[in-house]
Amino acid sequence: MWITVGSLAAWLWLLLAQGFFWRTDVRLPPRTPPAQWPSVAVVVPARDEAEVLSSSLPSLLAQDYPGRAEIFLVDDGSTDGTGELARALADAHGGLPLTVDAPGEPGPGWTGKLWAVRHGMALARARTDAAYLLLTDADIAHAPDSLRELVAAASSGGLDLVSQMARLRVATVWERLIVPAFVYFFAQLYPFRRVNRPGARTAAAAGGCVLLRCEAAERAGVPECIRQAVIDDVALSRAVQRSGGRIWLGLADRVDSVRPYPQPAQLWRMVSRSAYAQLRHSPLLLAGTVAGLAAVYLVPPVAVVAGAVTGGVVLLVAGAAAWAVMTGTYLPMLRYYRQPLWLAPLLPFTALLYLLMTVDSAVQHYRGRGAAWKGRTYARPEAAP
Structure with missing residues:
Protein backbone atom coordinates (compact mmCIF):
# COMPACT_ATOMS: atom_id res chain seq x y z
CA MET A 1 0.00 0.00 0.00
CA TRP A 2 2.74 2.44 0.90
CA ILE A 3 4.61 1.72 -2.34
CA THR A 4 1.41 2.46 -4.25
CA VAL A 5 0.86 5.71 -2.35
CA GLY A 6 4.47 6.61 -3.13
CA SER A 7 3.82 5.90 -6.82
CA LEU A 8 0.80 8.21 -6.75
CA ALA A 9 2.88 10.93 -5.09
CA ALA A 10 5.55 10.49 -7.74
CA TRP A 11 2.97 10.94 -10.51
CA LEU A 12 1.54 14.05 -8.91
CA TRP A 13 5.07 15.47 -8.72
CA LEU A 14 5.74 14.54 -12.39
CA LEU A 15 2.45 16.13 -13.40
CA LEU A 16 3.08 19.45 -11.70
CA ALA A 17 6.82 19.85 -11.05
CA GLN A 18 8.74 18.21 -13.91
CA GLY A 19 8.63 21.15 -16.30
CA PHE A 20 5.18 20.18 -17.62
CA PHE A 21 7.04 17.63 -19.74
CA TRP A 22 3.78 16.06 -20.92
CA ARG A 23 2.64 19.12 -22.87
CA THR A 24 3.29 19.06 -26.61
CA ASP A 25 2.89 22.76 -27.42
CA VAL A 26 6.60 23.65 -27.42
CA ARG A 27 7.12 24.61 -31.07
CA LEU A 28 9.46 27.04 -32.82
CA PRO A 29 9.52 30.36 -30.93
CA PRO A 30 8.22 33.61 -32.46
CA ARG A 31 10.41 34.64 -35.37
CA THR A 32 10.89 37.45 -37.85
CA PRO A 33 12.91 37.20 -41.07
CA PRO A 34 16.43 38.67 -40.76
CA ALA A 35 17.28 41.72 -42.83
CA GLN A 36 19.94 39.68 -44.60
CA TRP A 37 19.71 35.89 -44.73
CA PRO A 38 22.97 34.26 -43.55
CA SER A 39 24.74 31.49 -45.44
CA GLN A 263 9.82 -5.32 -36.69
CA PRO A 264 9.99 -5.18 -32.89
CA ALA A 265 13.65 -6.28 -33.00
CA GLN A 266 14.55 -3.09 -34.89
CA LEU A 267 12.83 -0.90 -32.32
CA TRP A 268 14.51 -2.90 -29.55
CA ARG A 269 17.96 -2.18 -31.03
CA MET A 270 17.13 1.50 -31.50
CA VAL A 271 16.53 1.87 -27.75
CA SER A 272 18.95 -0.66 -26.27
CA ARG A 273 22.01 0.50 -28.22
CA SER A 274 22.31 3.68 -26.15
CA ALA A 275 20.22 3.08 -23.01
CA TYR A 276 23.14 1.98 -20.83
CA ALA A 277 25.28 4.83 -22.16
CA GLN A 278 22.52 7.17 -20.94
CA LEU A 279 23.13 5.68 -17.49
CA ARG A 280 26.90 6.31 -17.82
CA HIS A 281 27.50 2.54 -17.76
CA SER A 282 26.82 2.54 -14.02
CA PRO A 283 25.40 -0.63 -12.42
CA LEU A 284 24.14 1.52 -9.54
CA LEU A 285 22.24 3.83 -11.88
CA LEU A 286 20.90 0.80 -13.74
CA ALA A 287 19.54 -0.69 -10.52
CA GLY A 288 17.98 2.63 -9.54
CA THR A 289 16.41 3.04 -12.98
CA VAL A 290 14.91 -0.45 -12.95
CA ALA A 291 13.52 0.11 -9.46
CA GLY A 292 12.19 3.53 -10.40
CA LEU A 293 10.49 2.33 -13.59
CA ALA A 294 8.90 -0.54 -11.70
CA ALA A 295 7.67 1.65 -8.84
CA VAL A 296 6.33 4.46 -11.02
CA TYR A 297 4.95 2.61 -14.05
CA LEU A 298 4.31 -1.00 -13.03
CA VAL A 299 3.03 -0.67 -9.46
CA PRO A 300 -0.23 1.22 -10.31
CA PRO A 301 -1.83 -1.49 -12.51
CA VAL A 302 -0.57 -4.24 -10.20
CA ALA A 303 -2.10 -2.38 -7.24
CA VAL A 304 -5.43 -2.06 -9.05
CA VAL A 305 -5.57 -5.81 -9.68
CA ALA A 306 -4.38 -6.65 -6.16
CA GLY A 307 -6.86 -4.26 -4.59
CA ALA A 308 -9.74 -5.65 -6.64
CA VAL A 309 -8.83 -9.24 -5.72
CA THR A 310 -8.19 -8.67 -2.00
CA GLY A 311 -10.79 -5.98 -1.40
CA GLY A 312 -8.15 -3.44 -0.40
CA VAL A 313 -9.97 -0.17 -1.06
CA VAL A 314 -7.01 2.13 -0.37
CA LEU A 315 -4.77 0.02 -2.57
CA LEU A 316 -7.33 0.01 -5.38
CA VAL A 317 -8.05 3.75 -5.21
CA ALA A 318 -4.39 4.82 -4.95
CA GLY A 319 -3.36 2.51 -7.79
CA ALA A 320 -6.24 3.66 -10.00
CA ALA A 321 -5.44 7.33 -9.30
CA ALA A 322 -1.76 6.88 -10.16
CA TRP A 323 -2.67 4.97 -13.34
CA ALA A 324 -5.16 7.72 -14.27
CA VAL A 325 -2.56 10.49 -13.89
CA MET A 326 -0.07 8.42 -15.92
CA THR A 327 -2.64 7.89 -18.65
CA GLY A 328 -3.59 11.56 -18.70
CA THR A 329 0.00 12.73 -19.13
CA TYR A 330 0.44 10.40 -22.10
CA LEU A 331 -2.66 11.55 -24.01
CA PRO A 332 -1.09 14.74 -25.48
CA MET A 333 1.77 12.75 -27.02
CA LEU A 334 -0.66 10.30 -28.60
CA ARG A 335 -2.63 13.23 -30.03
CA TYR A 336 0.58 14.72 -31.42
CA TYR A 337 1.30 11.42 -33.16
CA ARG A 338 -2.34 11.12 -34.28
CA GLN A 339 -2.72 7.76 -32.55
CA PRO A 340 -5.82 6.26 -30.91
CA LEU A 341 -6.20 7.43 -27.33
CA TRP A 342 -7.01 3.94 -26.05
CA LEU A 343 -3.27 3.25 -26.23
CA ALA A 344 -2.70 5.55 -23.24
CA PRO A 345 -3.66 3.02 -20.51
CA LEU A 346 -1.17 0.58 -22.08
CA LEU A 347 1.77 2.79 -21.09
CA PRO A 348 2.76 0.45 -18.19
CA PHE A 349 3.22 -2.37 -20.70
CA THR A 350 5.37 -0.13 -22.90
CA ALA A 351 7.37 0.94 -19.85
CA LEU A 352 8.01 -2.72 -19.07
CA LEU A 353 9.42 -3.14 -22.58
CA TYR A 354 11.71 -0.14 -22.04
CA LEU A 355 12.82 -1.58 -18.71
CA LEU A 356 13.79 -4.83 -20.45
CA MET A 357 15.53 -2.92 -23.25
CA THR A 358 17.57 -1.03 -20.68
CA VAL A 359 18.63 -4.21 -18.93
CA ASP A 360 19.49 -5.77 -22.30
CA SER A 361 21.60 -2.71 -23.14
CA ALA A 362 23.68 -3.34 -20.02
CA VAL A 363 23.97 -7.06 -20.78
CA GLN A 364 25.15 -6.35 -24.33
CA HIS A 365 27.65 -3.81 -23.01
CA TYR A 366 29.28 -6.35 -20.69
CA ARG A 367 29.31 -8.88 -23.52
CA GLY A 368 31.31 -6.42 -25.62
CA ARG A 369 28.44 -5.59 -27.96
CA GLY A 370 27.18 -2.38 -26.36
CA ALA A 371 26.39 0.74 -28.44
CA ALA A 372 26.46 -1.34 -31.63
CA TRP A 373 25.05 0.34 -34.73
CA LYS A 374 25.42 -0.53 -38.41
CA GLY A 375 28.39 -2.80 -37.96
CA ARG A 376 30.30 -0.74 -35.39
CA THR A 377 30.58 -1.23 -31.63
CA TYR A 378 31.83 1.61 -29.45
CA ALA A 379 33.76 1.32 -26.20
CA ARG A 380 32.78 3.27 -23.12
CA PRO A 381 34.50 6.69 -23.28
CA GLU A 382 37.20 6.07 -20.66
CA ALA A 383 38.20 2.87 -22.47
CA ALA A 384 38.54 4.53 -25.88
CA PRO A 385 42.04 5.38 -27.16
Whole structure:
Protein backbone atom coordinates (compact mmCIF):
# COMPACT_ATOMS: atom_id res chain seq x y z
CA MET A 1 0.00 0.00 0.00
CA TRP A 2 2.74 2.44 0.90
CA ILE A 3 4.61 1.72 -2.34
CA THR A 4 1.41 2.46 -4.25
CA VAL A 5 0.86 5.71 -2.35
CA GLY A 6 4.47 6.61 -3.13
CA SER A 7 3.82 5.90 -6.82
CA LEU A 8 0.80 8.21 -6.75
CA ALA A 9 2.88 10.93 -5.09
CA ALA A 10 5.55 10.49 -7.74
CA TRP A 11 2.97 10.94 -10.51
CA LEU A 12 1.54 14.05 -8.91
CA TRP A 13 5.07 15.47 -8.72
CA LEU A 14 5.74 14.54 -12.39
CA LEU A 15 2.45 16.13 -13.40
CA LEU A 16 3.08 19.45 -11.70
CA ALA A 17 6.82 19.85 -11.05
CA GLN A 18 8.74 18.21 -13.91
CA GLY A 19 8.63 21.15 -16.30
CA PHE A 20 5.18 20.18 -17.62
CA PHE A 21 7.04 17.63 -19.74
CA TRP A 22 3.78 16.06 -20.92
CA ARG A 23 2.64 19.12 -22.87
CA THR A 24 3.29 19.06 -26.61
CA ASP A 25 2.89 22.76 -27.42
CA VAL A 26 6.60 23.65 -27.42
CA ARG A 27 7.12 24.61 -31.07
CA LEU A 28 9.46 27.04 -32.82
CA PRO A 29 9.52 30.36 -30.93
CA PRO A 30 8.22 33.61 -32.46
CA ARG A 31 10.41 34.64 -35.37
CA THR A 32 10.89 37.45 -37.85
CA PRO A 33 12.91 37.20 -41.07
CA PRO A 34 16.43 38.67 -40.76
CA ALA A 35 17.28 41.72 -42.83
CA GLN A 36 19.94 39.68 -44.60
CA TRP A 37 19.71 35.89 -44.73
CA PRO A 38 22.97 34.26 -43.55
CA SER A 39 24.74 31.49 -45.44
CA VAL A 40 24.03 27.93 -44.25
CA ALA A 41 25.91 24.66 -44.73
CA VAL A 42 23.77 21.52 -44.40
CA VAL A 43 25.79 18.53 -43.13
CA VAL A 44 24.25 15.07 -43.58
CA PRO A 45 26.19 12.09 -42.13
CA ALA A 46 25.05 8.93 -43.92
CA ARG A 47 25.98 5.27 -43.48
CA ASP A 48 24.06 2.67 -45.50
CA GLU A 49 21.04 4.94 -45.99
CA ALA A 50 20.01 3.99 -49.55
CA GLU A 51 16.69 2.65 -48.23
CA VAL A 52 15.52 6.06 -46.99
CA LEU A 53 17.57 8.58 -48.96
CA SER A 54 15.10 8.82 -51.85
CA SER A 55 12.44 9.99 -49.39
CA SER A 56 14.62 12.47 -47.48
CA LEU A 57 17.36 14.02 -49.61
CA PRO A 58 15.00 15.57 -52.22
CA SER A 59 13.35 17.54 -49.39
CA LEU A 60 16.72 19.14 -48.58
CA LEU A 61 17.52 19.83 -52.20
CA ALA A 62 14.15 21.58 -52.53
CA GLN A 63 14.60 23.96 -49.58
CA ASP A 64 13.12 27.37 -50.28
CA TYR A 65 15.83 29.42 -48.58
CA PRO A 66 16.35 33.10 -49.50
CA GLY A 67 20.07 33.06 -48.69
CA ARG A 68 22.92 30.85 -49.81
CA ALA A 69 22.76 27.21 -48.74
CA GLU A 70 24.81 24.18 -49.72
CA ILE A 71 24.51 20.50 -48.78
CA PHE A 72 27.44 18.29 -47.76
CA LEU A 73 26.53 14.62 -47.57
CA VAL A 74 29.29 12.63 -45.88
CA ASP A 75 29.26 8.95 -46.89
CA ASP A 76 30.48 7.14 -43.78
CA GLY A 77 31.76 3.88 -45.28
CA SER A 78 28.46 2.82 -46.87
CA THR A 79 28.28 -0.49 -48.71
CA ASP A 80 24.81 -0.03 -50.26
CA GLY A 81 25.56 2.74 -52.77
CA THR A 82 24.46 5.65 -50.57
CA GLY A 83 26.91 8.11 -52.14
CA GLU A 84 26.07 7.16 -55.73
CA LEU A 85 22.34 7.41 -55.00
CA ALA A 86 22.80 10.86 -53.47
CA ARG A 87 24.55 12.12 -56.62
CA ALA A 88 21.83 10.61 -58.81
CA LEU A 89 19.10 12.27 -56.74
CA ALA A 90 20.83 15.65 -57.04
CA ASP A 91 21.10 15.24 -60.81
CA ALA A 92 17.42 14.28 -61.05
CA HIS A 93 15.94 16.89 -58.69
CA GLY A 94 18.31 19.84 -58.92
CA GLY A 95 17.90 22.46 -56.19
CA LEU A 96 20.59 23.28 -53.63
CA PRO A 97 24.19 22.40 -54.56
CA LEU A 98 25.27 19.00 -53.22
CA THR A 99 28.76 17.73 -52.39
CA VAL A 100 29.23 14.04 -51.59
CA ASP A 101 32.48 13.04 -49.91
CA ALA A 102 33.86 10.24 -47.72
CA PRO A 103 36.04 10.74 -44.62
CA GLY A 104 37.50 7.24 -44.36
CA GLU A 105 37.39 5.14 -41.22
CA PRO A 106 36.88 6.99 -37.92
CA GLY A 107 39.97 8.12 -36.07
CA PRO A 108 40.81 6.65 -32.65
CA GLY A 109 38.24 7.61 -30.04
CA TRP A 110 35.67 8.89 -32.55
CA THR A 111 32.18 7.57 -33.21
CA GLY A 112 31.38 7.13 -36.88
CA LYS A 113 28.66 9.79 -36.98
CA LEU A 114 30.75 12.47 -35.28
CA TRP A 115 33.72 11.63 -37.51
CA ALA A 116 31.44 12.22 -40.50
CA VAL A 117 30.10 15.45 -38.97
CA ARG A 118 33.68 16.63 -38.39
CA HIS A 119 34.50 16.01 -42.04
CA GLY A 120 31.35 17.78 -43.21
CA MET A 121 32.10 20.80 -41.03
CA ALA A 122 35.63 20.95 -42.41
CA LEU A 123 34.29 20.89 -45.97
CA ALA A 124 31.84 23.65 -45.11
CA ARG A 125 34.57 25.85 -43.63
CA ALA A 126 36.80 25.33 -46.67
CA ARG A 127 34.15 26.00 -49.31
CA THR A 128 31.63 28.39 -47.75
CA ASP A 129 31.40 31.32 -45.39
CA ALA A 130 28.48 29.73 -43.58
CA ALA A 131 27.18 31.42 -40.44
CA TYR A 132 25.06 28.39 -39.52
CA LEU A 133 25.28 24.63 -39.81
CA LEU A 134 22.21 22.47 -40.21
CA LEU A 135 23.10 19.02 -38.86
CA THR A 136 20.43 16.62 -40.04
CA ASP A 137 20.25 12.84 -40.29
CA ALA A 138 19.86 11.05 -43.61
CA ASP A 139 16.41 9.74 -42.68
CA ILE A 140 14.90 13.18 -41.97
CA ALA A 141 12.54 14.81 -44.47
CA HIS A 142 12.06 18.57 -44.23
CA ALA A 143 9.19 20.77 -45.36
CA PRO A 144 10.28 23.30 -48.04
CA ASP A 145 10.39 26.17 -45.52
CA SER A 146 12.13 24.22 -42.74
CA LEU A 147 15.57 25.80 -43.10
CA ARG A 148 14.10 29.29 -43.45
CA GLU A 149 12.03 28.88 -40.28
CA LEU A 150 14.96 27.49 -38.28
CA VAL A 151 17.27 30.35 -39.27
CA ALA A 152 14.58 32.94 -38.55
CA ALA A 153 14.01 31.45 -35.09
CA ALA A 154 17.74 31.41 -34.27
CA SER A 155 18.26 34.93 -35.57
CA SER A 156 15.20 36.44 -33.84
CA GLY A 157 15.88 34.81 -30.48
CA GLY A 158 19.66 35.15 -30.39
CA LEU A 159 19.90 31.37 -30.16
CA ASP A 160 23.10 29.44 -30.80
CA LEU A 161 21.42 26.04 -31.19
CA VAL A 162 17.87 25.37 -32.36
CA SER A 163 16.75 21.74 -32.46
CA GLN A 164 13.46 20.15 -33.44
CA MET A 165 12.42 16.65 -32.42
CA ALA A 166 11.41 15.15 -35.77
CA ARG A 167 8.09 13.34 -35.85
CA LEU A 168 9.07 9.66 -36.04
CA ARG A 169 7.30 7.21 -38.31
CA VAL A 170 4.34 5.44 -36.70
CA ALA A 171 2.62 2.86 -38.90
CA THR A 172 2.89 -0.66 -37.47
CA VAL A 173 1.45 -1.98 -34.21
CA TRP A 174 4.86 -2.03 -32.55
CA GLU A 175 5.68 1.49 -33.72
CA ARG A 176 2.40 2.69 -32.19
CA LEU A 177 3.30 1.07 -28.87
CA ILE A 178 6.93 2.16 -28.66
CA VAL A 179 7.60 5.30 -30.73
CA PRO A 180 5.33 7.90 -29.05
CA ALA A 181 6.55 6.61 -25.67
CA PHE A 182 10.15 7.13 -26.81
CA VAL A 183 9.52 10.86 -27.23
CA TYR A 184 7.41 10.95 -24.05
CA PHE A 185 10.24 9.43 -21.97
CA PHE A 186 12.79 11.74 -23.60
CA ALA A 187 10.71 14.77 -22.67
CA GLN A 188 10.34 13.41 -19.14
CA LEU A 189 14.14 13.23 -18.80
CA TYR A 190 14.72 16.57 -20.53
CA PRO A 191 11.64 18.77 -20.16
CA PHE A 192 11.65 21.12 -23.13
CA ARG A 193 10.58 24.15 -21.10
CA ARG A 194 13.53 23.71 -18.76
CA VAL A 195 15.94 23.27 -21.67
CA ASN A 196 14.69 26.51 -23.25
CA ARG A 197 14.84 28.62 -20.10
CA PRO A 198 17.73 31.16 -20.18
CA GLY A 199 20.41 30.10 -17.72
CA ALA A 200 18.96 26.60 -17.36
CA ARG A 201 21.11 23.68 -16.23
CA THR A 202 19.17 21.13 -18.29
CA ALA A 203 20.53 20.66 -21.81
CA ALA A 204 19.29 18.47 -24.65
CA ALA A 205 18.84 18.41 -28.41
CA ALA A 206 17.35 16.10 -31.01
CA GLY A 207 20.11 14.97 -33.35
CA GLY A 208 17.93 14.58 -36.41
CA CYS A 209 17.51 18.34 -36.84
CA VAL A 210 19.98 20.77 -35.25
CA LEU A 211 20.72 24.30 -36.48
CA LEU A 212 24.02 25.39 -34.94
CA ARG A 213 25.70 28.77 -35.15
CA CYS A 214 29.22 28.26 -36.51
CA GLU A 215 30.69 30.72 -34.02
CA ALA A 216 29.12 28.78 -31.15
CA ALA A 217 30.50 25.51 -32.53
CA GLU A 218 34.03 26.92 -32.60
CA ARG A 219 33.67 28.40 -29.12
CA ALA A 220 32.46 25.06 -27.73
CA GLY A 221 35.13 23.02 -29.54
CA VAL A 222 32.53 20.93 -31.37
CA PRO A 223 32.75 18.17 -32.47
CA GLU A 224 36.20 17.37 -31.03
CA CYS A 225 35.06 17.81 -27.43
CA ILE A 226 32.28 15.22 -27.85
CA ARG A 227 34.02 12.83 -30.26
CA GLN A 228 33.37 9.75 -28.09
CA ALA A 229 29.71 10.50 -27.35
CA VAL A 230 27.19 7.82 -28.29
CA ILE A 231 24.27 10.10 -27.35
CA ASP A 232 25.81 12.88 -29.41
CA ASP A 233 22.83 15.25 -29.55
CA VAL A 234 22.62 15.70 -25.78
CA ALA A 235 26.42 15.97 -25.56
CA LEU A 236 26.38 18.65 -28.28
CA SER A 237 23.78 20.73 -26.47
CA ARG A 238 25.71 20.51 -23.18
CA ALA A 239 28.93 21.62 -24.88
CA VAL A 240 27.20 24.64 -26.43
CA GLN A 241 25.47 25.51 -23.16
CA ARG A 242 28.68 25.22 -21.10
CA SER A 243 30.45 27.60 -23.48
CA GLY A 244 27.81 30.26 -22.85
CA GLY A 245 25.53 29.52 -25.82
CA ARG A 246 21.74 29.65 -25.75
CA ILE A 247 19.88 26.53 -26.81
CA TRP A 248 16.30 25.70 -27.72
CA LEU A 249 14.49 22.38 -28.19
CA GLY A 250 10.93 21.63 -29.26
CA LEU A 251 8.67 19.37 -31.25
CA ALA A 252 8.45 19.65 -35.03
CA ASP A 253 5.37 20.10 -37.15
CA ARG A 254 6.88 19.47 -40.58
CA VAL A 255 10.15 17.67 -39.97
CA ASP A 256 9.65 13.91 -40.16
CA SER A 257 11.74 10.76 -39.90
CA VAL A 258 11.05 8.39 -42.80
CA ARG A 259 12.97 5.47 -41.31
CA PRO A 260 10.70 2.43 -40.86
CA TYR A 261 10.87 0.11 -37.86
CA PRO A 262 8.47 -2.62 -39.00
CA GLN A 263 9.82 -5.32 -36.69
CA PRO A 264 9.99 -5.18 -32.89
CA ALA A 265 13.65 -6.28 -33.00
CA GLN A 266 14.55 -3.09 -34.89
CA LEU A 267 12.83 -0.90 -32.32
CA TRP A 268 14.51 -2.90 -29.55
CA ARG A 269 17.96 -2.18 -31.03
CA MET A 270 17.13 1.50 -31.50
CA VAL A 271 16.53 1.87 -27.75
CA SER A 272 18.95 -0.66 -26.27
CA ARG A 273 22.01 0.50 -28.22
CA SER A 274 22.31 3.68 -26.15
CA ALA A 275 20.22 3.08 -23.01
CA TYR A 276 23.14 1.98 -20.83
CA ALA A 277 25.28 4.83 -22.16
CA GLN A 278 22.52 7.17 -20.94
CA LEU A 279 23.13 5.68 -17.49
CA ARG A 280 26.90 6.31 -17.82
CA HIS A 281 27.50 2.54 -17.76
CA SER A 282 26.82 2.54 -14.02
CA PRO A 283 25.40 -0.63 -12.42
CA LEU A 284 24.14 1.52 -9.54
CA LEU A 285 22.24 3.83 -11.88
CA LEU A 286 20.90 0.80 -13.74
CA ALA A 287 19.54 -0.69 -10.52
CA GLY A 288 17.98 2.63 -9.54
CA THR A 289 16.41 3.04 -12.98
CA VAL A 290 14.91 -0.45 -12.95
CA ALA A 291 13.52 0.11 -9.46
CA GLY A 292 12.19 3.53 -10.40
CA LEU A 293 10.49 2.33 -13.59
CA ALA A 294 8.90 -0.54 -11.70
CA ALA A 295 7.67 1.65 -8.84
CA VAL A 296 6.33 4.46 -11.02
CA TYR A 297 4.95 2.61 -14.05
CA LEU A 298 4.31 -1.00 -13.03
CA VAL A 299 3.03 -0.67 -9.46
CA PRO A 300 -0.23 1.22 -10.31
CA PRO A 301 -1.83 -1.49 -12.51
CA VAL A 302 -0.57 -4.24 -10.20
CA ALA A 303 -2.10 -2.38 -7.24
CA VAL A 304 -5.43 -2.06 -9.05
CA VAL A 305 -5.57 -5.81 -9.68
CA ALA A 306 -4.38 -6.65 -6.16
CA GLY A 307 -6.86 -4.26 -4.59
CA ALA A 308 -9.74 -5.65 -6.64
CA VAL A 309 -8.83 -9.24 -5.72
CA THR A 310 -8.19 -8.67 -2.00
CA GLY A 311 -10.79 -5.98 -1.40
CA GLY A 312 -8.15 -3.44 -0.40
CA VAL A 313 -9.97 -0.17 -1.06
CA VAL A 314 -7.01 2.13 -0.37
CA LEU A 315 -4.77 0.02 -2.57
CA LEU A 316 -7.33 0.01 -5.38
CA VAL A 317 -8.05 3.75 -5.21
CA ALA A 318 -4.39 4.82 -4.95
CA GLY A 319 -3.36 2.51 -7.79
CA ALA A 320 -6.24 3.66 -10.00
CA ALA A 321 -5.44 7.33 -9.30
CA ALA A 322 -1.76 6.88 -10.16
CA TRP A 323 -2.67 4.97 -13.34
CA ALA A 324 -5.16 7.72 -14.27
CA VAL A 325 -2.56 10.49 -13.89
CA MET A 326 -0.07 8.42 -15.92
CA THR A 327 -2.64 7.89 -18.65
CA GLY A 328 -3.59 11.56 -18.70
CA THR A 329 0.00 12.73 -19.13
CA TYR A 330 0.44 10.40 -22.10
CA LEU A 331 -2.66 11.55 -24.01
CA PRO A 332 -1.09 14.74 -25.48
CA MET A 333 1.77 12.75 -27.02
CA LEU A 334 -0.66 10.30 -28.60
CA ARG A 335 -2.63 13.23 -30.03
CA TYR A 336 0.58 14.72 -31.42
CA TYR A 337 1.30 11.42 -33.16
CA ARG A 338 -2.34 11.12 -34.28
CA GLN A 339 -2.72 7.76 -32.55
CA PRO A 340 -5.82 6.26 -30.91
CA LEU A 341 -6.20 7.43 -27.33
CA TRP A 342 -7.01 3.94 -26.05
CA LEU A 343 -3.27 3.25 -26.23
CA ALA A 344 -2.70 5.55 -23.24
CA PRO A 345 -3.66 3.02 -20.51
CA LEU A 346 -1.17 0.58 -22.08
CA LEU A 347 1.77 2.79 -21.09
CA PRO A 348 2.76 0.45 -18.19
CA PHE A 349 3.22 -2.37 -20.70
CA THR A 350 5.37 -0.13 -22.90
CA ALA A 351 7.37 0.94 -19.85
CA LEU A 352 8.01 -2.72 -19.07
CA LEU A 353 9.42 -3.14 -22.58
CA TYR A 354 11.71 -0.14 -22.04
CA LEU A 355 12.82 -1.58 -18.71
CA LEU A 356 13.79 -4.83 -20.45
CA MET A 357 15.53 -2.92 -23.25
CA THR A 358 17.57 -1.03 -20.68
CA VAL A 359 18.63 -4.21 -18.93
CA ASP A 360 19.49 -5.77 -22.30
CA SER A 361 21.60 -2.71 -23.14
CA ALA A 362 23.68 -3.34 -20.02
CA VAL A 363 23.97 -7.06 -20.78
CA GLN A 364 25.15 -6.35 -24.33
CA HIS A 365 27.65 -3.81 -23.01
CA TYR A 366 29.28 -6.35 -20.69
CA ARG A 367 29.31 -8.88 -23.52
CA GLY A 368 31.31 -6.42 -25.62
CA ARG A 369 28.44 -5.59 -27.96
CA GLY A 370 27.18 -2.38 -26.36
CA ALA A 371 26.39 0.74 -28.44
CA ALA A 372 26.46 -1.34 -31.63
CA TRP A 373 25.05 0.34 -34.73
CA LYS A 374 25.42 -0.53 -38.41
CA GLY A 375 28.39 -2.80 -37.96
CA ARG A 376 30.30 -0.74 -35.39
CA THR A 377 30.58 -1.23 -31.63
CA TYR A 378 31.83 1.61 -29.45
CA ALA A 379 33.76 1.32 -26.20
CA ARG A 380 32.78 3.27 -23.12
CA PRO A 381 34.50 6.69 -23.28
CA GLU A 382 37.20 6.07 -20.66
CA ALA A 383 38.20 2.87 -22.47
CA ALA A 384 38.54 4.53 -25.88
CA PRO A 385 42.04 5.38 -27.16
